[in-house]
Amino acid sequence: MTWWGNAGEASTPSRASSLAPSRERRPPRRGRLRRGLLAALVTAAVVVPVSAAAAHPEIPAPAPARIGTVTATTLDRAYAANRANAAEASRMAAAHGDHGRASAVRAMADPSRHHLSFDARGSGRAVEVLGDLAEADRVAVLVPGSDTTLDTYERFREGALALHHRLGARAAVVAWLGYETPGTISPEVLTMGxxxxxxxxxxxxIGQLRGLNDRARISLLCHSYGTAVGARVASGPDISDLVFFGSPGTGAGSVAELRTTARVWAGRGADDWIADVPHGEADLFGTTVGFGTDPVSPAFGARVFAAGDGGHSDYFRPGSESLENLARIVLGRTSEVTRA
Structure with a gap:
């Protein structure tokens, strides 16, 4: 069973991914039944926590490479150091007997991969660059939702690749797995913690990006639980567009509460199960759960873009209306964005 995040289709836990393209379709929604199940799962997640250790067994891994401040002239050195770190992490995971993790991080050591940072400890963190970050005119930073780890990272990366292909050579895309995402069924996924x-x-x-390229316009594209993360940095001056999609809520009641100068967008696919999640906040056993106003509602005040008929994991599906509109937003072609 999946939750607010990137596990995609609720009946397919093995397809855990935040932004991954998917052609699967879910059966017609049965809102009342889902809301009943949601209430039961909310209670279970708060009363019976799922430990992080159970979700991510401890796997030996090296400490992150010592890189220091990355500049435009030291990017290649940083990429090489992180590839070497990934290769060592793969060897250590294989020696430990975790061949799934070994395979996942071995792919990140490929000479074609460019990581600004990499850490294979625990569930893992990785920040990967697609394109020429120092010379790009536009930079899109993708923030994933729940259950995105090094083990599921490649599906997150698929979405980043699809967007980069659509944007073209003058743009760069950053797949930012820079935080420990919550599990799909856990108390953390229900709160802002x-x-x-x-x-x-x-x-x-974002400040580091400005140091690397002070000319590019930066767009922050946030999926599912990642929308709550993106809302925490909305007030910064360096973001031109802030985009929420597949969102359970951001923790803010309206765009005005974000206190941002960025254009704020929101979208939701017609077959995204997140529509059945009650948007609001409630006190449950002394814990505040929920994320407030639905970002696609008029009360929130975002610019609502058309996201097509896709599901929770379909926003970056090649050829989809959602991918086209996300690319138009990043490229600054806002007059061409189709509205919902």
């Missing part, structure tokens, strides 16, 4: 922890990390990273 992980988002509040991740906010400073993302804000610092």
């Amino acid at each position: 992980r988002a509040e922890e991740a906010g400073p990390e993302l804000r610092s990273f």
Whole structure:
């Protein structure tokens, strides 16, 4: 069973992914039944926590490479150091007997991969660049939702690749797995806790991008639980467009509460099960759960773009209306964005 995040289709836990293209279709929604199941799962997630250790067994891994401040002239050195770190992490995971993790991080050591940062400890973190970051006119930073780890990272990357292909050579895409995402069924996925922890990390990273390229316009594209993360850095001056899609809510009641100068967009696919999640906040056993106003509602005040008929994992499906509109937003062709 999946939850607010990137597990895609609720009946297919093995397809855990945040932004991955998918052609699968779910059966017609049965809102009342789902809401009943949701209420039961909310209670279960708060009363019976799922430990992080159970979700991500400890796997030996090296400490991250010592890189220091990355500049436009040291990018290649940083990429090489992180590839070497990934190769060592793969060897250590294989020696430990975890061949799934070994295979996942071995792919990240390929000479074609460009990671600004990489850490294979625990569930893992990785920040990967697609394109020429130092020379790009436009940079899109993708923020994933729940259950995105090194083990599921390649499906997250598929979405980044699809967007980069659509944007063209003058743009760069950054797949930012820079925080510990919550599990799909856990107390953390129901609250702002992980988002509040991740906010400073993302804000610092946006500042780093500015140091690498002070000309590019930066768009922040946030999926599912990642929308709560993106909302934590909305007030920064470095973001031209802030995009929420497949969102359970951002923790804000309206665009005005974000106090941002960025254009704020929101979209939801017609077959996205997140529509059946009650948007709001409630006190449950002394814990505040929920994320407030639905970002696609008029009350929130975002620019609502058409996201087509896709599901929760379909926003970057090649040829989809959602991918076309996301690309138009990043490229600044806002008059061409189709509205819902």
